[in-house]
Amino acid sequence: MPSALRLAVPLLAAAGYTYAADCSNQATTTVQSNADASAFASCKTFSGSIAISTGTTDNIALDGIGTIDGDLILKNNSQIQQLSGADLVNITGNFVVETVQVLNTVNFPKLKNVDSLSFTGLANLRELGFTAGIQTAGNIDIENTQLTSLTGLNVTQADTIKIANNGLLDTIDLPVTTITDIMSLDNNNIAVTVTLNELESAQNLTFRNCSSVSIPNIETINGSLQLLGSKFENFNATNLTSIGGALAIVDNNSLQNISFPALTKIGGALEVANNTDLNDIEFNKLDTVSGALDFHGNITKVSLPALDDVKGSFNIQSTGDIQSTCDNSFKKLKDSSKIQGPYTCKGKVDQPGGEGSTPTSGDGAKKSGAASPMNVQGGAVFAGLAAALFL
Numbered sequence: 001m002p003s004a005l006r007l008a009v010p011l012l013a014a015a016g017y018t019y020a021a022d023c024s025n026q027a028t029t030t031v032q033s034n035a036d037a038s039a040f041a042s043c044k045t046f047s048g049s050i051a052i053s054t055g056t057t058d059n060i061a062l063d064g065i066g067t068i069d070g071d072l073i074l075k076n077n078s079q080i081q082q083l084s085g086a087d088l089v090n091i092t093g094n095f096v097v098e099t100v101q102v103l104n105t106v107n108f109p110k111l112k113n114v115d116s117l118s119f120t121g122l123a124n125l126r127e128l129g130f131t132a133g134i135q136t137a138g139n140i141d142i143e144n145t146q147l148t149s150l151t152g153l154n155v156t157q158a159d160t161i162k163i164a165n166n167g168l169l170d171t172i173d174l175p176v177t178t179i180t181d182i183m184s185l186d187n188n189n190i191a192v193t194v195t196l197n198e199l200e201s202a203q204n205l206t207f208r209n210c211s212s213v214s215i216p217n218i219e220t221i222n223g224s225l226q227l228l229g230s231k232f233e234n235f236n237a238t239n240l241t242s243i244g245g246a247l248a249i250v251d252n253n254s255l256q257n258i259s260f261p262a263l264t265k266i267g268g269a270l271e272v273a274n275n276t277d278l279n280d281i282e283f284n285k286l287d288t289v290s291g292a293l294d295f296h297g298n299i300t301k302v303s304l305p306a307l308d309d310v311k312g313s314f315n316i317q318s319t320g321d322i323q324s325t326c327d328n329s330f331k332k333l334k335d336s337s338k339i340q341g342p343y344t345c346k347g348k349v350d351q352p353g354g355e356g357s358t359p360t361s362g363d364g365a366k367k368s369g370a371a372s373p374m375n376v377q378g379g380a381v382f383a384g385l386a387a388a389l390f391l
């Protein structure tokens, strides 16, 4: 043990005595050893933040403390294998465990309330030891761990939840009902099943590389919904009536059916692209798309019977033969100015491209936006709007 650390160990504790530590500290209290941690055992509430030193080699048990009125931080430590707190119920600040390679046990059987939970860079952590279940956590960030499940996270409301790059995580099942800012699930185990059966309202939702996503009770998404690089065959959102921002369904090679039977309004862009097996696109109640509408891929059927207002550009390009739908349905919307931006709708295209691209083969390829100088100008404006909305 380096001499600086040895000096930091309180003498009495080192000699085997217990002593009552101060239960408050305005500065962050640095714990160097488990003896330092045990010194707080008599503190029902500890006022102030506790950080465990990067050089600590002991396992740390913060037993006795019921509430930490501050943060609990363990960062960048290469030795600690176990972190626990037998009596801890509340952390009013952040609970941060970051870059602790050998940590294999986190045991806080009574912990229920934290302001935020950030567990990242934990190459040996397989489970969260939160037996009572965390009930409140405004922000949750779990990245680069070996967790196999999120058992122990029982939050019903959160501002942000980010769960990414957890290679063994194959089940995400949370009782959350409201997400006020962002939920992002990205690159966990490729077989991960996502079950958010209580979710009713959210701001931004991003699901990338998931094997199934279930959000049957979602009613409103105030921001955007993105389904990316996933391998589910079906996606449905039976109760979803409006999306305030964009809806993007891109790069899902197994996707066969999507169902949005109640969706009427999309406040941003609607993009459905490069889903190899998705042939049939139906949005039966959709009337308004305030950004661009962009469908490209192997599409054989497009049904948008209620569509009445597309404020951005309109691009449909498919390898399939959809030309009659273009000519019989969508051209009329363009002609009556219900599609306000540039218009492209083309079947039997070799390489279907996104908004702004020129269809590569077939006949009748033409972008009506170029018909008059006035339209060109309007088109440029709307192309800009659409591009912005695609972010």
Ligand SMILES: *[C@@H]1O[C@H](CO)[C@@H](O)[C@H](O)[C@H]1NC(C)=O
Pocket (backbone or CB within 6 Å): 044, 066, 067, 089, 090, 113
């Ligand atoms: C945890 O916080 C709640 C709410 O502030 C409080 O009622 C409870 O007494 C706290 N528990 C402990 C063990 O400090």
Ligand SMILES: *[C@@H]1O[C@H](CO)[C@@H](O)[C@H](O)[C@H]1NC(C)=O
Pocket (backbone or CB within 6 Å): 054, 055, 076
């Ligand atoms: C991690 O700790 C080591 C020493 O234990 C130190 O050299 C390094 O700078 C620390 N890294 C960060 C990002 O704090």
Ligand SMILES: *[C@@H]1O[C@H](CO)[C@@H](O)[C@H](O)[C@H]1NC(C)=O
Pocket (backbone or CB within 6 Å): 131, 132, 133, 152, 153, 154, 173, 174, 175
């Ligand atoms: C946590 O949630 C799971 C599933 O939603 C439930 O089975 C479990 O009983 C809950 N645990 C607690 C302690 O609330």
Ligand SMILES: *[C@@H]1O[C@H](CO)[C@@H](O)[C@H](O)[C@H]1NC(C)=O
Pocket (backbone or CB within 6 Å): 180, 181, 182, 203, 204, 223, 224, 245, 246, 391
């Ligand atoms: C939601 O996403 C949109 C873009 O898709 C972005 O402009 C907005 O800031 C995001 N909201 C939050 C709370 O991050």
Ligand SMILES: *[C@@H]1O[C@H](CO)[C@@H](O)[C@H](O)[C@H]1NC(C)=O
Pocket (backbone or CB within 6 Å): 178, 179, 180, 181, 201, 202, 203, 220, 222
């Ligand atoms: C979405 O917007 C509605 C209406 O503005 C609001 O009542 C609701 O709380 C918002 N939901 C979220 C998750 O932000």
Ligand SMILES: *[C@@H]1O[C@H](CO)[C@@H](O)[C@H](O)[C@H]1NC(C)=O
Pocket (backbone or CB within 6 Å): 216, 217, 238, 239
């Ligand atoms: C959808 O909404 C209806 C009516 O509000 C409700 O009865 C139903 O349980 C919700 N969920 C699903 C999956 O339809």
Ligand SMILES: *[C@@H]1O[C@H](CO)[C@@H](O)[C@H](O)[C@H]1NC(C)=O
Pocket (backbone or CB within 6 Å): 190, 208, 209, 228, 229, 230, 251
């Ligand atoms: C994850 O999704 C991205 C697209 O968003 C895709 O490029 C990537 O191949 C996917 N990863 C896996 C393992 O499927």
Ligand SMILES: *[C@@H]1O[C@H](CO)[C@@H](O)[C@H](O)[C@H]1NC(C)=O
Pocket (backbone or CB within 6 Å): 212, 213, 214, 234, 235, 236, 259
């Ligand atoms: C909705 O999707 C689930 C799989 O995610 C599927 O089992 C169910 O049959 C689908 N329901 C409808 C009405 O498409």
Ligand SMILES: *[C@@H]1O[C@H](CO)[C@@H](O)[C@H](O)[C@H]1NC(C)=O
Pocket (backbone or CB within 6 Å): 233, 234, 256, 257
């Ligand atoms: C997709 O929908 C069609 C028609 O409703 C159905 O025959 C087919 O089985 C569905 N595919 C999957 C994978 O559920």
Ligand SMILES: *[C@@H]1O[C@H](CO)[C@@H](O)[C@H](O)[C@H]1NC(C)=O
Pocket (backbone or CB within 6 Å): 250, 273, 274, 352, 353, 354
């Ligand atoms: C779909 O794939 C094509 C060809 O790889 C690519 O040019 C296009 O950008 C992709 N579209 C999206 C929305 O990723």
Ligand SMILES: *[C@@H]1O[C@H](CO)[C@@H](O)[C@H](O)[C@H]1NC(C)=O
Pocket (backbone or CB within 6 Å): 274, 275, 276, 277, 296, 297, 298, 319, 352
């Ligand atoms: C269309 O389907 C073929 C064959 O399944 C596939 O190779 C190709 O990538 C698909 N194209 C698009 C744009 O999804």
Ligand SMILES: CC(=O)N[C@H]1CO[C@H](CO)[C@@H](O)[C@@H]1O
Pocket (backbone or CB within 6 Å): 209, 229, 230, 231, 251, 252, 253, 254, 274, 275, 276
């Ligand atoms: C899980 C899965 O099949 N993901 C694929 C979705 O489609 C993109 C390309 O369109 C692939 O890169 C992903 O591997």
